[in-house]
Amino acid sequence: MLSKKTKYGLKALTYLASQSKREPVQISEIARHENISQKFLESILLTLRKAGFLGSKKGKGGGYYLLKDPSEIPMTTVIRVLEGPIAMVPCVSLNFYEKCDDCPDENKCAVHKLMLQVRDSVLQVYRNNTLADLITE
Amino acid sequence: MLSKKTKYGLKALTYLASQSKREPVQISEIARHENISQKFLESILLTLRKAGFLGSKKGKGGGYYLLKDPSEIPMTTVIRVLEGPIAMVPCVSLNFYEKCDDCPDENKCAVHKLMLQVRDSVLQVYRNNTLADLITE
């Protein structure tokens, strides 16, 4: 299951990406438009800013804005920041690899064999989509 | 992330599938061979039996055994029983569909658009693999 954090984060990012002008948008506006708790969204946007996706401006007329063009933001990086590893098990993760302590031999492990395929196919989808591809209209 | 329940369940199923004879195997043997807590495995095997994958025999010489040929058991059904919905969000689930209450129009939702693709690609992998395909050697 996708966490609410990831879901809301994606919605906020696409809302910012769909903006005609690249000017700061207030948290309250995003929260209202996407039906998200403002306080929760606040912490999510902070994560996205620290990860380098967003810039922010304080004070009146402040808010959040995208730092890059939406077509330059692949889903792989967004998902990894919001949701964590793309792989379903650490032993098939590219960026967060960890050996299973219950498994003597990965090459003979059925779970490993299956999840390698899942990882590859999911990765292909995420690599194939940038933020720009998710904007409708 | 894949739950331990699913991971252990898959391992237990492949262990049973790799058996040369289709005779009852004791929980303790599976637990020992796959490094799984016996009590936890017990509840997992119960789930698999109730779902129709396994049969059981009580008393001495009892245990669990596969009811079908491994090639007749697709991963889609196994994963749905152990892990639940394959879709990452309920609004793209085939078997467990639910509308998001924060989302006025699914067709304009970025999360929906992306997760539809993820669901399709993951489904393809699970449909392409039966229990028989996971056995090595």
Next chain:
DNA sequence: TTTTATCCTATAGTTTTACTAGATTTATTA
């Protein structure tokens, strides 16, 4: 200096996960 808005830390409630304990039931076998 007042208003507006982000920044930051803490924390509370809920749900899920991963297991454990122990009593019960059933089937074999001596």
Next chain:
DNA sequence: TAATAAATCTAGTAAAACTATAGGATAAAA
């Protein structure tokens, strides 16, 4: 038929993760 081996059932729980909220600090603009 009594003993024993083995599965079943019920219940509970500790820890972690997730979701959300509170409250004040900080910074910028008017």
